[in-house]
Amino acid sequence: xxxxxxxxxxxxxxxxxxxxxxxxxxxxxxxxxxxxxxxxxxxxxxxxxxxxxxxxxxxxxxxxxxxxxxxxxxxxxxxxxxxxxxx
Numbered sequence: 001x002x003x004x005x006x007x008x009x010x011x012x013x014x015x016x017x018x019x020x021x022x023x024x025x026x027x028x029x030x031x032x033x034x035x036x037x038x039x040x041x042x043x044x045x046x047x048x049x050x051x052x053x054x055x056x057x058x059x060x061x062x063x064x065x066x067x068x069x070x071x072x073x074x075x076x077x078x079x080x081x082x083x084x085x086x087x
Contacts, residue, residue, distance in 0.1 A: 012048035015040060032057075037066060 019029055032038040038057050040047045060066065 010051045012041065012050045013054070015047035015049060018049050018054070
């Protein structure tokens with residue numbers, strides 16, 4: 001019998017509990033799920049995330065896979081229909 005992966009030995013965590021522990025809003029988690037950055041499973045109508053998926057997400061985040069430019073809407077001002085760089 002092959003050795004069991006300790007991550008798979010733990011039961012999946014409810015998305016509500018993951019939200020509490022991570023501090024992210026439900027909207028942020030929804031975006032992560034929509035972009036397929038965080039895969040969840042539905043069990044009896046509730047969303048759960050596996051411990052293995054959490055570890056995978058953390059590994060990908062640490063490697064910079066999700067990094068990108070942050071839009072700064074206050075960097076530009078609109079004046080008479082044209083965009084001007086903020087002073």
